[in-house]
Structures are given as structure tokens and as C-alpha cells.
Amino acid sequence: MKYMLMARRICLFVLLMCTGLKVFAGAKQSFNDVPFTQEYSIKYNLEDSTILLTNAVADRNGYIQLFSSEGLMMPKAGQLLFPGSLVPDNHYKPTSDKKISALSTYDNQLIYLDDQAVFSNAWAGRLFVKHELPTAKLLCPGSDFTFLVSDGKELRLLADSKISWSGTSKEPVKQIVFSEANETFYLLSDKQIFSLSVTSPKIKPVFKADEMTCIAPVETMLLVGTQNGYFKLNTATNKQEGLIQQNLPSTHITTIAEIDGTIWFGAAGGAFRLEEDCGFKYYASKRWLPSDQVLSISKGPENSILILTSGGLTKLCREEMTLAEKADFFEKQVRERHIRNGFNATLGRMTDGDVTSGNLVDSDNDGLWTSMYLAAEALRYSVTHSDDALQNVRESLDAMDRLFTINPVPGFPSRSFERRGYKYDSEPWRRADDPEWDWKSTTSSDEAIGHFFVYGVIAELVDVPEVKNQAIALIDTLMSHVLKNDYYLVDWNGEPTLWGRWNPEYVNNFPINVGDRKINSSNIIGMLQTAYHFTRKEKYKEAAFNLMQNHGYYENLMRPMKEIGYASEDASDWAKMLSEGWNHSDDEMYFCGYWGLYRYALNDTLKASFKEAIVDHWEAERPEKDALWNMMTGLVGGADYDYEEALWFLEKYPLDLIDWSVKNSDRKDIDFIPENFRGQTIESVLPPDELPIGRHNRNRFMLDDGGRGRAEFSAGDIWLLPYWMGRYLGIIKETTTTKK
Incomplete structure (x- = not known):
């Protein structure tokens, strides 16, 4: 056994020190940035809850009109993230002053029902057909200017500008299509469907069933919604x-509509449409709707869909957009609402999604969220040489730099800093020498x-000497602190922080x-390699080899993800707590660390091994279809790491964060699956615009969240x-x- 152990160490030493093997990354698959359909919601809230809404329609001019218990209404103002409202429609008094009882469209023109007639302001106002039903409330257009109206019992078929047929329904009618x-x-009552042919008008029973709620014609079928x-129905x-x-x-089901060949459903719990693969695209929550109780769905202007709910109207916009254009949108979102002292920050303390009501708040992870946004801007600069990107880099890098200088501990980065009197929690905060500021301690391995x-x-890709040198100096400063303190982050009190170990x-x-054994080993080796690569100080290289050769860090970081799981019964309580389930914050730390672990590997043999570890981790993460994991795995080259899924993620991520x-x-x-260590709840991950908003450290199989519109996240990270x-x-x- 002694000789086997010695042989193993010799093999490991040879593996670590070998520099002769060259590893070539294969060509990566690439994709053109072609336009896709970006959906977003413009909401119009109903401010008076006593008003009952019925339906909403739009004409060929894009004019949107609603019918309610208070007559005609219309949307006012409204844009993405800034909801409008619903107000009385007095646009044309000769119409709004009438006793309107129903609203519809025919040939993309608005038509109305009142106590006397079916009429319209289109066609020079010539459409005016009296129906002789003073309490008429149902209106359905047919073809060739035929209309069927009803008061729920009596029916009148209008054709050739007159009443062509009259009849009585045996059951109260609640919908006509x-x-x-x-x-x-087709006429729907509570428990029966009837038909009425235009060519030979006669009410005929068609089908009986309980709990029917709505009907919609689709080709030679009727789709019948129920409770x-x-x-x-054939x-x-x-x-x-x-x-x-x-x-x-x-x-x-509350309503069904066919719009341009697509079937839409409204329900008590939101709206959804039937997809080509027979699945459903789901729209619910205030990301999409003023309320989830859907009343009607119809075609809107400019390729939009109008979804009327009990709480107001949604104009579901569907705009052709490229990823580059989406990036421009998010660049503005970050700069306008998410920069706090150079940090990439969350807009918190909002009231019901109102971004004008929120405050920029600090975070324990200001350093991490800012580093991820700052890396994005550095990559952007590397690709585009944009002056704007460079200025963003300078400002956020200065914020990261000040994390080191605002506290009295040499080489120790604060979690955050804030003006005195405006911090939002207590324990980690310390007084800075500058009386205007406080700094947050207890910095973790995440930061x-x-x-x-x-x-x-930055040091590799930003070709601006003072910026590059600033980044390298910070690498050296932080790594020197960690080495000096025996691989710990040591806080103001001379003690290691809880997580910087x-x-x-x-x-x-x-x-x-237990995952912490693997993640801490992976991270520190990547950190030491980064420090050596840019400073060429031998102490960093020697430290990395020492940890890998003499302390098992190579075996730790190379351990396959399938071996990570629950701690055994005889493990410590701390180990059990850390392994209660898959740690998605660790995933974020791993992949951020892979830049230094793979890119700055001390030799090509290690680089090949580290590639295996990274791809093994990506295989475990693959079900989440997270664009960041897929793209960052692309650093190792040689394969397609589900790049199409990454594009799907980027395209489907909502504009509303x-x-x-x-x-x-x-x-x-x-399809739900049994409870598991991975935390995967369903067979296939849902699109990002159907899930709660979350950073990359959140389990994308987490299905529910009770955010209530209290914060807007930054697109930066x-x-x-x-x-x-x-x-x-x-x-x-x-x-x-790109389009204009």
C-alpha cells in the first residue's frame, strides 16, 4: 500500500508538471443573430374595481375599444414597465352617448349593439339595422353583413339590412359564435349547444354537457371550454x-379564440396559446396580465394580442428583434436604473412593480454582481471597442477598487460600501475612516x-494600459492577502470570514x-493561476502546485459531479447543512472561476484535465438550459455545448425583470418528477419568461415565487x-x- 501511494503521487507530480502536451480547442459552432419574436406586455389597469369588463377589440386603424358595465372604455397612456389605465371612451359622442350593450368587429371595423339597432361608424355610417329587442345584449357578426342578436332568450337574424328571421331559445343563451x-x-347555454344555419334558419340542439363555459369555431370543429x-366537437x-x-x-377555461391560425385560451388562471408541438405558451402573473382572470382574447394592432382580464387590459406586443437590439435595451436598463456608486445594483422597495417607487439597495454580493456586469462590459469592449463600454468598465472597476481602500484591512475587499445613514441592515457594517461612509465586512468566497x-x-482583453494595470494590481493585492493569511480572508477582527476559507x-x-470540498479547491487553484499568469510571481505558482500535489486539491476539483450528494449520517452538522441539496450559488462560483482555471492553467496537461472537469459540470447543469453555463463552457472549445439552448434562453428571457x-x-x-438532490422538479425546464426572475445562482426548476413586484433585477449579470x-x-x- 505504501509503494502504491508513492507511485500515485509520482504520477500526479508528472501530470501536474508536464508541459509538453498541446491541447487544441476545436472550432466552435456559430449562429447568425437573426430576428426573433420578442414578446412583452403593455398593461392598462382598471382603477375602479366596481366596473365589470366584457371584451376588448381593435379596428383596422389600431383603435382599441372596450365594453364594460359603464359603457365604452379605451386605454390611456401605457408602455412597457409603465402601465396605463382604462378610461371612458368619449372620443365620438354620437356613439358613446348611445345605450351601447355590446361591442364587436366585422371586416376589421368596429360595430355596436344598442337598444335599437346594430350599427357602425365605418362604411360612411350606412350600417344601421334595427332589431326590435330593447334589451338585446349579445351580438355576433356572420358573413355578408349578417348579424345575430339576442337578449338571452329572443333572437333576431339580421340580413339585407332587415330582420330576416326571429326565434326563441328554449334555454338562456350566454354566447353566440x-x-x-x-x-x-352556434349558441351556448349552460348545458347545451344549439345551431342556427344562415341558409335555413332554425334552432337545432347539437350537444349536451355539464360545466360548459365557452365555444369557438375552428375549421369544421367547435372547441368547447369547460370548468x-x-x-x-365535430x-x-x-x-x-x-x-x-x-x-x-x-x-x-373562460374564453377561446383563433387568431391568425393560432388557438388562444383564456382561463381563471391566465392565458395560453397552443404551440405547434401541441404544448402551451403560458402568460400569467403581473409580468403579463393585470390579473389572471381572463375575460376575452382578440387580435390587436401591429401584430399584438389583446387580453382582457378582470383587472384591466394587456396589449401583448410581439416585435421582431435581434439579440443585439435586445442587448441595447438591457444596456439602457442597467445604466438608467441599476448603477449605485458604480455597482451593479437591484432596484428594491418597489410598490407593485412601479419602478419609479423603488430605491437602489446594497447587497452582500455587490462585488459578485458587479464583477459579472463588469466582465460583460469588458467583453463588450473587446468585441466592439465601444467608448461607452470602456467608460462603464472604468466606473465599475473604480467601485471594485474602492472596496479594498475603504476599509483598514490590507488586501481585504469589502462586500460593499454606502453613505453613512443609508445602509439597509446592521451586523456586517463598519465605520470607515471617512465620516461620510460605512463599509460592509464578512466578505465571502462568492465575492x-x-x-x-x-x-x-479585464487584464487580458481591455487594451488600455491604466485599466489593465489597475486590474492586475487588484489581483496581486487580493491574492497576497489570501496567501499571507494561510488561505483565508481575514476580516477587521483578525478572524477568517465565515465563507472566505x-x-x-x-x-x-x-x-x-460534500460540494464545498470540490468548489473551494477549484476556485483557489483558478485564483492562484490567474495571479501567476498576470504577475509572474513564483509564490502563486508554487502555492497552486503545493495545494494540488500535497493537499489533494487536484483530486478534489476533478471529482465528478455525480459523486457530489448528501453527507453521510456520521458527518458533521456543518457538512450536512452544506449538502442538503444542490447549491446553485456554487454553480455560479464554479463557472466564474473556470475562466482562470482553464484559461490560465499552469500547463497544457492541467488544461486538458480541467477541461474534463468543466465539461463534466456542464453535463450536470445541462437540464437547466442556462445560457451562461453553456456559453462559458464554450471557453474550452471542441464541441457544441447546447448553444441553441443558450440562444433560446437569451431570446425567451423577458424584457420585464x-x-x-x-x-x-x-x-x-x-411533468413532475420525484424529489431529488439536484432540485429538479419537472422533466423539462420552462422558458425563462414563465419562471420567476432570478440570477444564475437560482435553481431554474424553482417554479413559484411570491415577489409581488417589489424589486427589479439588473440585466447586467x-x-x-x-x-x-x-x-x-x-x-x-x-x-x-438590423431594423430601425
Whole structure:
């Protein structure tokens, strides 16, 4: 056994010191930045909750009008993130002064029902057909200027500008629709569907069922919504086809509409549309809707969809956009609302999503979130040589630099700093020598790896001497502190911080399957390699080899992810706490650290080994389809690390980064899996615009969140970093043409 152990150490030493093997990264797959459909919501809130809304429509001019218990209404103001309101529509008094009882469209023109007639202001006002139903409330246009109106009992078919047929329904009618396929009106009551042919008008019973809520014609079918799903009704046989569809995002269907060949559903729990793969695209929460109780869905102006809810109207905009244009949008979002003293900050303390009501707040992770945004801007500068990007780099790098100088501990980076009297918590804060400022202590390994990541990016890619030298000086400063203090971050009180610990006694105290043993080893080796690469100080290289050869850090960081799991029963309480489940903050630290671990590997043999470790980690993360993990794995080259999924992530991430309350756990259209260490809840991850907003350290299989619109996150770390990493690596090709 003694000789086997010695042989193993000799092999490891040879492996670590070998410099002869060359590792070539293969060509990366690249993608043109072609326009995609970006969806976003403009909301118009109903300020008077006593008003009952019925439906919303738009005409060929883009004029939007609503019908309510208080008559005609219209949207006022409103833009993305700045909701408008619904107000009475007095635009044309001869219309609004009438006793309007229903609103619809025919041939993309607005038509109205009042106590006397069906009429319109289109066609020079010639459409005016009296119906002789003073309490008429239902209006359905057919073809060739035919209309069916009803008061819920009596019916009048209007054709050739007169009443062509009158009849009475045996049951109260609550909805009327028209099928162009067979020139037939269909009437829905609580428990029955009737038909009325235009060519031979006669009310005929078609189908009976309980709990029917709405109907919609689609080709030769009727889609029938119920309180628990929907089904297809064949209008040729008057029989149900197949089983009722209940695997839906929300099963209490309130309205169905076919718009430009796409089937839309409104429900008590939001809106959704049927996709080509027979799945559903779901729109719920205040990211999309004023309320989740949907009343009607219709075609809106400029490729939009109008979704009316009990709380107001959504104009679901669908705009062609490139990723470059989306990046421009997010660059402005960050600069306008998320820069605090140079830090990449969250806008917090908001009221119901109102970004004008919020305050910029500090964070324990100001250093990390800023390092990720700063890296994005450095990559942007490397790709574009934008003066704006360079200025952003200078300002945020100065903030990172001041983290070291605002406290009295040599080489120790503060978590954050803030003007005295404006800090938002207590314990970690300390008084700075400058009476205007306080600094936050207890800095963790999250911040440390963020510092090394971004300083390495800047030192390598920003070709401005004073900026490059500033970054290298900070690398040396922080690494010297860690080495001087025996691989600890030592705080103002002379004690190691809770998380800034890379000392072998601490790291190797964990069982081999506890993630902290692997992550701390991986991070410190990447940090030391970065320091050696840019300073050429032998102490950093020697320290890295010492940890790998004599303290098992190479084995630790190379340990496959499949071996990381729950601590055993005989492990310490600390180890058990750290291994209660997959740590997604560790994922963020790993991937930020991989820049220095792989890029600045001390020799090519190590580089090849580190590539194996990185790809192994990416394989474990693959189900999340996180663009940052996929793009950063692209650093090692040689394969397609699901770059299409990364583009999907970037395209589907919402423009609205407010932490709205989101709930997906009660959906019936997703496949849940058993509880597991990974924290994966469902078979396939949902699109980002259906999930709660979260940074990359959040489990993307977390389905629910109760944010209530209290904060807006910055796109700096969430979106811009993976985008610019993709641009830098050539995975996303530069846009050659964009729309104005």
C-alpha cells in the first residue's frame, strides 16, 4: 500500500508538471443573430374595481375599444414597465352617448349593439339595422353583413339590412359564435349547444354537457371550454372527438379564440396559446396580465394580442428583434436604473412593480454582481471597442477598487460600501475612516471568485494600459492577502470570514461527496493561476502546485459531479447543512472561476484535465438550459455545448425583470418528477419568461415565487454577461443588418 501511494503521487507530480502536451480547442459552432419574436406586455389597469369588463377589440386603424358595465372604455397612456389605465371612451359622442350593450368587429371595423339597432361608424355610417329587442345584449357578426342578436332568450337574424328571421331559445343563451366553414351560428347555454344555419334558419340542439363555459369555431370543429379543460366537437357529426384535454396550464377555461391560425385560451388562471408541438405558451402573473382572470382574447394592432382580464387590459406586443437590439435595451436598463456608486445594483422597495417607487439597495454580493456586469462590459469592449463600454468598465472597476481602500484591512475587499445613514441592515457594517461612509465586512468566497474572474477578463482583453494595470494590481493585492493569511480572508477582527476559507485543514475536513470540498479547491487553484499568469510571481505558482500535489486539491476539483450528494449520517452538522441539496450559488462560483482555471492553467496537461472537469459540470447543469453555463463552457472549445439552448434562453428571457409573483406548481401541462438532490422538479425546464426572475445562482426548476413586484433585477449579470460571452467567443455572430 505504501509503494502504491508513492507511485500515485509520482504520477500526479508528472501530470501536474508536464508541459509538453498541446491541447487544441476545436472550432466552435456559430449562429447568425437573426430576428426573433420578442414578446412583452403593455398593461392598462382598471382603477375602479366596481366596473365589470366584457371584451376588448381593435379596428383596422389600431383603435382599441372596450365594453364594460359603464359603457365604452379605451386605454390611456401605457408602455412597457409603465402601465396605463382604462378610461371612458368619449372620443365620438354620437356613439358613446348611445345605450351601447355590446361591442364587436366585422371586416376589421368596429360595430355596436344598442337598444335599437346594430350599427357602425365605418362604411360612411350606412350600417344601421334595427332589431326590435330593447334589451338585446349579445351580438355576433356572420358573413355578408349578417348579424345575430339576442337578449338571452329572443333572437333576431339580421340580413339585407332587415330582420330576416326571429326565434326563441328554449334555454338562456350566454354566447353566440359564427362558423364560416358551414355558414352557421352556434349558441351556448349552460348545458347545451344549439345551431342556427344562415341558409335555413332554425334552432337545432347539437350537444349536451355539464360545466360548459365557452365555444369557438375552428375549421369544421367547435372547441368547447369547460370548468375543467376543453374538448373538440365535430360539427358534421355533432359528436365529441377524443377525450377532454385537461393537461393545461389552467383548466377553468373562460374564453377561446383563433387568431391568425393560432388557438388562444383564456382561463381563471391566465392565458395560453397552443404551440405547434401541441404544448402551451403560458402568460400569467403581473409580468403579463393585470390579473389572471381572463375575460376575452382578440387580435390587436401591429401584430399584438389583446387580453382582457378582470383587472384591466394587456396589449401583448410581439416585435421582431435581434439579440443585439435586445442587448441595447438591457444596456439602457442597467445604466438608467441599476448603477449605485458604480455597482451593479437591484432596484428594491418597489410598490407593485412601479419602478419609479423603488430605491437602489446594497447587497452582500455587490462585488459578485458587479464583477459579472463588469466582465460583460469588458467583453463588450473587446468585441466592439465601444467608448461607452470602456467608460462603464472604468466606473465599475473604480467601485471594485474602492472596496479594498475603504476599509483598514490590507488586501481585504469589502462586500460593499454606502453613505453613512443609508445602509439597509446592521451586523456586517463598519465605520470607515471617512465620516461620510460605512463599509460592509464578512466578505465571502462568492465575492472573491468574482473579483478574480473580472480582473482576469479585464487584464487580458481591455487594451488600455491604466485599466489593465489597475486590474492586475487588484489581483496581486487580493491574492497576497489570501496567501499571507494561510488561505483565508481575514476580516477587521483578525478572524477568517465565515465563507472566505480555502485552507486545506478546512477544505479537506469535508467528506469527499460534500460540494464545498470540490468548489473551494477549484476556485483557489483558478485564483492562484490567474495571479501567476498576470504577475509572474513564483509564490502563486508554487502555492497552486503545493495545494494540488500535497493537499489533494487536484483530486478534489476533478471529482465528478455525480459523486457530489448528501453527507453521510456520521458527518458533521456543518457538512450536512452544506449538502442538503444542490447549491446553485456554487454553480455560479464554479463557472466564474473556470475562466482562470482553464484559461490560465499552469500547463497544457492541467488544461486538458480541467477541461474534463468543466465539461463534466456542464453535463450536470445541462437540464437547466442556462445560457451562461453553456456559453462559458464554450471557453474550452471542441464541441457544441447546447448553444441553441443558450440562444433560446437569451431570446425567451423577458424584457420585464421585475420579481412578480409567479406560480407554476399547480399546472397540469408539465411533468413532475420525484424529489431529488439536484432540485429538479419537472422533466423539462420552462422558458425563462414563465419562471420567476432570478440570477444564475437560482435553481431554474424553482417554479413559484411570491415577489409581488417589489424589486427589479439588473440585466447586467443575468443577461448581458452570457450574451457578450457568446459574442466574444464567436458563438453569436455580429449582426449585419438590423431594423430601425
